[in-house]
Amino acid sequence: MIIDGKRLISNLVRLRKLTDTPGAGVTRFSYGEQDAKARQFLVDRAREMGCTVRADRVGNLRIGLPSNRPGRPVILCGSHIDTVRNGGWLDGIYGVCSALEVLETLAARDGNETAGGDDGLLNVDMVIFAEEEGSNFGSTMTGSKFLTGKYGEEDLDRLTDDHGSAMRKYLERAGLGTEGGTDHQFLDPVPWDLSQAAAMLELHIEQGPVLDRAGIPIGIVDAIFGMRVLEVTLTGVGNHAGATPMDERFDAMTAAAECILAAEATVAADPEKRTVVTIGKIEALPNCSNVIPETVRFTMEVRNRDKGKIDGYTERIAHGFRQIAMDRGISCQIRDHSSSEPLPLDEGIGEVIRQTAERAGIPYRVMDSGAVHDACMLAEAGVPTGMIFVPSIDGRSHVPQEDTKEEDLIRGAKLLLETVEQLRAHPPQRR
Ligand SMILES: [Zn+2]
Structure with missing residues (x-):
């Protein structure tokens, strides 16, 4: 039957x-x-x-x-x-x-x-x-x-x-x-x-x-898949969007943009192509069209079936974020948000x-x-x-x-x- x-x-x-x-x-x-x-x-x-x-x-x-x-x-x-x-x-x-x-x-x-x-x-x-x-x-x-x-x-x-x-x-x-x-x-x-x-x-x-x-x-x-989620806070200097020259800015948003692309590039190097990274939530402060963002906070989650890979890629991405922030003179705080095995x-x-x-x-x-x-x-x-x-x-x-x-x-x-x-x-x- x-x-x-x-x-x-x-x-x-x-x-x-x-x-x-x-x-x-x-x-x-x-x-x-x-x-x-x-x-x-x-x-x-x-x-x-x-x-x-x-x-x-x-x-x-x-x-x-x-x-x-x-x-x-x-x-x-x-x-x-x-x-x-x-x-x-x-x-x-x-x-x-x-x-x-x-x-x-x-x-x-x-x-x-x-x-x-x-x-x-x-x-x-x-x-x-x-x-x-x-x-x-x-x-x-x-x-x-x-x-x-x-x-x-x-x-x-x-x-x-x-x-x-x-x-x-x-x-x-x-x-x-x-x-x-x-x-x-x-x-x-x-x-x-x-x-x-x-x-x-x-x-x-x-x-x-x-x-x-x-x-x-x-x-x-x-x-x-298991996952690990980080919460990243980048803090620069808020300022006038018109009066501040480009070479005198500490823009948390452009730093975030560079971080996000760097995260993508990091997992793209996975030879098995199974590690995934997602920046799914992002907020900017003060979130005004005419103010250079002083703070940008976003989540970054990495998923794989292997805990070692999850932790390995997470650490490499976090290290990259700190490097990018330092090069731009911006502060970077990273904390563990949540995870599942x-x-x-x-x-x-x-x-x-x-x-x-x-x-x-x-x-x-x-x-x-x-x-x-x-x-x-x-x-x-x-x-x-x-x-x-x-x-x-x-x-x-x-x-x-x-x-x-x-x-x-x-x-x-x-x-x-x-x-x-x-x-x-x-x-x-x-x-
Ligand atoms: Zn379902």
């Missing part, structure tokens, strides 16, 4: 219409009206199958196969349904709709084959993570951070939107966070009890160009996905991921975790143009199902 490819695509097409910005990509923020409609659609499908549907107080959903047996280890699979503003139609929801296909297929089969008997197979739960993109509160993977215990009670007030409205308010408005919301709200406590979680699988679009360029339909993720995914699960792809004759590439996903939070919490990627056409994502060929979408879902079947029969070892 294989997944129903037509049904998968038609579900995705239906959910694509649940957007706040029709004609300009998908905008579906967690706890909003379109999010509620998408949840209802998925919950209705699950109910028709006879699945159990549970939520937790931050809106993560957990949908169990009807044939699940109490106390048995469980394979989790799923992703998120929220988007960035004017995002694409596949990011997140593709992994959710594919997990739904897995449930549909297994529910139909279990119903046919195991009436009354105990097949000894592991349980399967589909997971829908809330607020992955950080669109509301600027914090990514919020739902999975709550369910793994990285976030707790106090974060419900700490996390606020641009207008200062707290996450707790959002949950109240959406009827979440309390008993007696919508009828599927059997509340699971956060953090979840993951002691019975035998595996976590997330199928996702790649969001980068590697698979599409290589013409390879499947990526098996073996590691997630590179994360290896479970080798055993990766091997099962690899063998499953091989048996099915599907070409694949073992690759790392520059983007972080909900599954990573479960991996950090000790759940053996695997991720499967399908190609993104032209490597585009988080934009309305985000797309993947139908045949690739169907192939990915098929591989997900076959992997779940393998893991159900041959449970992975928890380290």
Whole structure:
């Protein structure tokens, strides 16, 4: 029995219409009206199958196969349904709709084959993570951070939107966070009890160009990039933009410009071409068109799968910044802002996905991921975790143009199902 490819695509097409910005990509923020409609659609499908549907107080959903047996280890699979503003139609929801296909297929089969008997197979739960993109509160993977215990009670007030409205308010408005919301709200406590979680699988679009360029339909993720973020403050001398001659300026902005280009040149020297550097946030003071900027503050983040490389490139770039500032007579302060360790995914699960792809004759590439996903939070919490990627056409994502060929979408879902079947029969070892 294989997944129903037509049904998968038609579900995705239906959910694509649940957007706040029709004609300009998908905008579906967690706890909003379109999010509620998408949840209802998925919950209705699950109910028709006879699945159990549970939520937790931050809106993560957990949908169990009807044939699940109490106390048995469980394979989790799923992703998120929220988007960035004017995002694409596949990011997140593709992994959710594919997990739904897995449930549909297994529910139909279990119903046919195991009436009354105990097949000894592991349980399967589909997971829908809330607020992955950080669109509301600027914090990514919020739902999975709550369910793994990285976030707790106090974060419900700490996390606020641009207008200062707290996450707790959002949950109240959406009827979440309390008993007696919508009828599927059997509340699971956060953090979840993951002691019975035998595996976590997330199928996702790649969001980068590697698979599409290589013409390879499947990526098996073996590691997630870590990162280190510095905050750099350059301070020169503010002065009149007209009256100060060019050779008497201590312009923090032109110094910043030189620093930014130098950072780019430093990582361009990486022979593997996998180190990435981003200056994503910059502010100038006083930020007036007719004043030479006295202070410029910016963030600089370096990402790679190798911690040694992250630190090595970060140090070299920081050294370059100090040199540039000194040559220009400008002060340079650098402080560590934040960091995350590179994360290896479970080798055993990766091997099962690899063998499953091989048996099915599907070409694949073992690759790392520059983007972080909900599954990573479960991996950090000790759940053996695997991720499967399908190609993104032209490597585009988080934009309305985000797309993947139908045949690739169907192939990915098929591989997900076959992997779940393998893991159900041959449970992975928890380290
Ligand atoms: Zn995503």
